[in-house]
Amino acid sequence: MALxxxxxxxxxxxxxxxxxxxxxxxxxxxxxxQKQASLDECPHITEEAKEALSGSSAPPMKIITIxxxxxxxxxxxxxxxxxxxxxFHHPCGIAIQxxxxxPEDELRQQISTICETEFxxxxxxxxxxxxxxxDNDGNLPAAAAVAQQVSSLPLIxxxxxxxxxxxxxxxxxxxxxxxxxxxADNFAEMTGLAQEFSCxxxxxxxxxxxxYELSEKALEAGVADLILDSSACDSSSVLQDQTTxxxxxxxxxxxxxxFPTIGIAIGDDEIDKVTSGCELIAKYxxxxxxxxxxxxxxxxLITARLNIYTDPQKPIQVESGVYEVGEPDAxxxxxxxxxxxxxxxxxxxxxxxxxxxAWIVVVDTEGTSVLTAWAAEDxxxxxxxxxxxxxxxxxxxxxxxxxxxxxxxxxxxxxxEASGWQIVVGPRESSGIPAFFKPEYTQRIG
Amino acid sequence: MxxxxxxxxxxxQVQTTTIGAPEADGGTRTSTVTVGGEQTLPFLxxxxxxxxxxxxxxxxxxEAPTGWPEPLLKHYQEVLGDPAAWAxxxxxxxxxxxxxxxxxxxxxxxxxxxxxxxxxxxxxVLKAVGVPLIIWGCGDDDKDNEIMPFCSQAxxxxxxVLGSATQDNYKTICASxxxxxxxxxxxxxxxxxxxxxxxxxxxxxxxxxxxxxxxxITGALGYGxxxxxxxLERTRLAALGGDKMLQMPMLSIVGSEAWxxxxxxxxxEEAPEWGPLDKRGIxxxxxxxxxxxxxxxxxxxxxxxxxxxxLHDLIAELIASPQA
Ligand code: B12
Ligand code: SF4
Numbered sequence: 002m003a004l005x006x007x008x009x010x011x012x013x014x015x016x017x018x019x020x021x022x023x024x025x026x027x028x029x030x031x032x033x034x035q036k037q038a039s040l041d042e043c044p045h046i047t048e049e050a051k052e053a054l055s056g057s058s059a060p061p062m063k064i065i066t067i068x069x070x071x072x073x074x075x076x077x078x079x080x081x082x083x084x085x086x087x088x089f090h091h092p093c094g095i096a097i098q099x100x101x102x103x104p105e106d107e108l109r110q111q112i113s114t115i116c117e118t119e120f121x122x123x124x125x126x127x128x129x130x131x132x133x134x135x136d137n138d139g140n141l142p143a144a145a146a147v148a149q150q151v152s153s154l155p156l157i158x159x160x161x162x163x164x165x166x167x168x169x170x171x172x173x174x175x176x177x178x179x180x181x182x183x184x185a186d187n188f189a190e191m192t193g194l195a196q197e198f199s200c201x202x203x204x205x206x207x208x209x210x211x212x213y214e215l216s217e218k219a220l221e222a223g224v225a226d227l228i229l230d231s232s233a234c235d236s237s238s239v240l241q242d243q244t245t246x247x248x249x250x251x252x253x254x255x256x257x258x259x260f261p262t263i264g265i266a267i268g269d270d271e272i273d274k275v276t277s278g279c280e281l282i283a284k285y286x287x288x289x290x291x292x293x294x295x296x297x298x299x300x301x302l303i304t305a306r307l308n309i310y311t312d313p314q315k316p317i318q319v320e321s322g323v324y325e326v327g328e329p330d331a332x333x334x335x336x337x338x339x340x341x342x343x344x345x346x347x348x349x350x351x352x353x354x355x356x357x358x359a360w361i362v363v364v365d366t367e368g369t370s371v372l373t374a375w376a377a378e379d380x381x382x383x384x385x386x387x388x389x390x391x392x393x394x395x396x397x398x399x400x401x402x403x404x405x406x407x408x409x410x411x412x413x414x415x416x417x418e419a420s421g422w423q424i425v426v427g428p429r430e431s432s433g434i435p436a437f438f439k440p441e442y443t444q445r446i447g
Numbered sequence: 448m449x450x451x452x453x454x455x456x457x458x459x460q461v462q463t464t465t466i467g468a469p470e471a472d473g474g475t476r477t478s479t480v481t482v483g484g485e486q487t488l489p490f491l492x493x494x495x496x497x498x499x500x501x502x503x504x505x506x507x508x509x510e511a512p513t514g515w516p517e518p519l520l521k522h523y524q525e526v527l528g529d530p531a532a533w534a535x536x537x538x539x540x541x542x543x544x545x546x547x548x549x550x551x552x553x554x555x556x557x558x559x560x561x562x563x564x565x566x567x568x569x570x571x572v573l574k575a576v577g578v579p580l581i582i583w584g585c586g587d588d589d590k591d592n593e594i595m596p597f598c599s600q601a602x603x604x605x606x607x608v609l610g611s612a613t614q615d616n617y618k619t620i621c622a623s624x625x626x627x628x629x630x631x632x633x634x635x636x637x638x639x640x641x642x643x644x645x646x647x648x649x650x651x652x653x654x655x656x657x658x659x660x661x662x663x664i665t666g667a668l669g670y671g672x673x674x675x676x677x678x679l680e681r682t683r684l685a686a687l688g689g690d691k692m693l694q695m696p697m698l699s700i701v702g703s704e705a706w707x708x709x710x711x712x713x714x715x716e717e718a719p720e721w722g723p724l725d726k727r728g729i730x731x732x733x734x735x736x737x738x739x740x741x742x743x744x745x746x747x748x749x750x751x752x753x754x755x756x757x758l759h760d761l762i763a764e765l766i767a768s769p770q771a
Contacts, residue, residue: 083677083680083681083684084676084677084680085677085680085681120720121720122669209450209452210450213450214450233769234770235764235767235769235770236761236764236765237490237492237764237765237766237767237768237769237770238769238770240489240490240491240741240765240769241491241492241493241769242769244488244491245452245453245493248453249450249452249453252453253453255450255453258450271726271730272726272729272730272733272753272757273757273760275730275733275734276733276734276737276757276761279734279737279738279741280737280741283676283738283741283742284741295722295723296720296721296722297721297722297723297724297726297727297730298722298726298730300710300721300722300727301668301730301731301734302734304668304669304710304734305668305672305734305738307669307673308668308669308672308673308676308738309672309673309676309738311673313673313674313677343669343670347709354717376636432709432713
């Protein structure tokens with residue numbers, strides 16, 4: 002039977018220490034009730050409480066933490082098969098493969114590049130999530146030592162060789178790397194290492210059946226933090242295995258498969274790897290490992306992940322109001338747009354790219370794009386006029402000329418009437434803004 | 448406890464639809480395309496059949512586009528402005544299963560080509576290639592209602608797909624399709640209820656369920672995939688669950704959406720943070736298309752030959768049984 006947040010709260014320490022990542026025990030209880038958190042995220046919970054709560058509170062797929070503190074990555078904890086039923090909660094980690102037999106300075110260089118890689122999209126910064134050190138002739142421990150110093154991201158130790166993994170763990174176990182992987186041949190040693198060093202462990206099966214059996218054995222042996230690898234290579238097998246594992250976990254509550262998965266973006270070249278990565282992202286992988294390193298190849302993966310893990314019920318929004326781009330003054334142009342993050346930041350980026358100084362008036366359209374908002378009557382002359390009057394732009398500029406997106410040119414007449422402003426119809430696409438302004442606008446205001 | 452693969456027991460399947468008429472059926476097509484018939488979510492072979500692999504239509508514009516970025520332009524340079532040659536190249540060199548002919552020249556804000564001009568274009572394309580055609584208007588409702596009857600007539604008996612019928616504008620195109628033995632695309636703005644409504648409206652006019660393709664608007668990667676992916680997925684679930692009015696094959700327009708996106712075309716000087724330009728657009732198109740394939744689409748309308756080749760490979764791999 003599902004427990005309510007109150008039932009759960011009664012069993013928590015009630016100290017509101019915040020170590021679980023939310024500010025209060027009650028907030029944590031609410032997350033548990035919604036199966037968006039796992040009990041062991043509270044380090045202070047008593048054994049009895051754990052006993053009382055664990056059966057009912059555990060999400061069907063366990064949340065696994067790789068790394069510690071600032072570096073930690075949480076994956077898993079998903080509760081549905083289809084994202085329209087409820088959003089997917091923990092975006093899959095993107096892990097970049099690094100060969101551990103690289104010369105030390107190259108290794109350093111590569112790891113720092115991975116850690117520093119950032120992508121700015123819709124007002125947010127996206128990063129890569131893990132560094133996967135791939136053992137090569139027993140070089141793993143040396144590489145782990147370097148990575149431990151250099152990497153700001155959690156590590157995956159990729160090796161079949163328990164010897165090499167042990168030596169690497171002796172260097173970096175306190176950072177809680179993922180051990181990858183235990184298979185049928187090295188099972189006892191690897192599970193032993195996972196226990197000894199308290200690190201999460203990936204389990205690899207040649208087939209789903211074998212994966213299931215190994216996972217069951219690992220659980221019996223007391224290793225609780227697992228990641229599943231079904232060794233699938235071709236797209237068809239990946240799809241089948243990923244779907245099967247997710248279904249078994251969510252719908253049938255099959256415990257040994259109630260863990261996030263790991264998969265490799267495989268392919269003969271970059272484009273094939275991107276395709277394979279997209280499949281893993283869309284079809285339930287918890288970690289996507291890739292050796293792609295260039296920004297043009299990683300950008301589609303980062304974007305696909307953002308799309309798949311965005312809740313379609315809640316568009317990403319910015320607050321309505323007046324925004325500045327560059328250093329606008331009383332004579333600078335005033336651009337009008339909606340508060341859908343994608344829309345606002347697209348416009349903002351285009352204005353910056355054109356080195357313009359401008360004011361942007363952002364109308365609250367409940368986070369919808371210009372045309373969607375127009376079609377839904379959230380971007381009407383009245384609503385826009387109201388924003389113009391109330392947002393304070395009239396105190397910031399001494400002209401009364403606003404620029405409207407070209408896609409909603411039909412609004413301009415009524416908007417002039419409703420606002421008392423002169424309305425100029427801009428280009429359809431904001432990428433046309435720089436060209437549009439250079440000659441025209443200067444003349445208009447000038 | 449031994450492990451068994453959990454299977455869904457779907458009660459229904461996607462409709463099977465054939466596009467294009469060969470001589471025996473009163474047309475002139477040398478190949479036809481059959482889509483639909485899936486008994487399961489995309490490519491889950493352990494659970495049900497996927498009798499017909501998804502197909503790729505290459506889009507052909509009836510006049511030269513402006514502003515195409517170099518990585519795309521270079522493959523079509525010599526055929527732009529010549530839709531018949533363009534279509535021929537798309538089939539012979541790039542392996543298109545179908546041609547999606549878009550009559551942009553009819554747009555009243557542009558060239559404003561006449562219905563006769565458009566009909567002539569269609570005949571020249573039909574002559575140039577043997578694959579089935581999707582014929583799409585210019586997007587201006589009034590003008591499309593003016594040209595479509597002529598266009599439909601020009602291809603009478605060929606079992607083309609005419610695009611598109613919307614909630615507010617479906618009568619003319621539907622009547623044309625019925626009169627000349629074509630199929631139609633029903634379009635809706637990422638909304639299952641509207642999609643269903645359009646499907647009902649055209650069947651009320653006498654359209655056979657088997658002669659409908661659904662198009663629910665496509666958004667590119669980063670620009671609408673978050674919605675389009677789930678709309679496709681939800682529609683497919685409804686189909687397998689037995690909703691007769693949502694069981695038609697689905698179409699996604701990928702090429703024009705993907706290449707409109709800044710990440711696909713913006714130069715390295717303008718956007719150094721995105722990396723080199725030469726492959727970005729191709730990857731954007733491939734990534735967008737592959738996501739829609741996984742969400743359940745049956746017909747992909749694409750642009751770049753390299754992206755088309757990649758998707759053909761991916762479809763072949765997905766349609767094959769898993770390699771144990
Ligand atoms: C994703 C999407 C949705 C999502 C919502 C996304 C969101 N958060 O806004 C969902 C599924 C919810 C949706 C719903 C609807 N949608 Co919708 N949707 C789209 C889609 C696919 C992409 C929109 C998008 O994100 N564009 C990207 C952003 C960045 O574009 P943008 O805001 O317009 O900004 C650009 C320009 O306008 C310009 N610009 C912006 N600001 C400024 C400012 C200045 C000064 C200048 C110069 C330029 C400028 O530059 C930007 C970059 O180019 C489009 C079709 C398409 N492929 O474009 C349809 C579309 C916008 N939707 C449409 C419709 C009809 C609807 C619905 C009314 C359908 C319905 N009845 O259910 C609903 C309404 C929603 C509601 N009731 O709240 C129609 C609008 C028709 C029209 N031309 O009027 C479209 C065009 C689809 C179509 N062809 O039918 N939609
Ligand atoms: S970590 Fe535990 S004790 Fe601290 S606030 Fe969270 S639930 Fe309460």
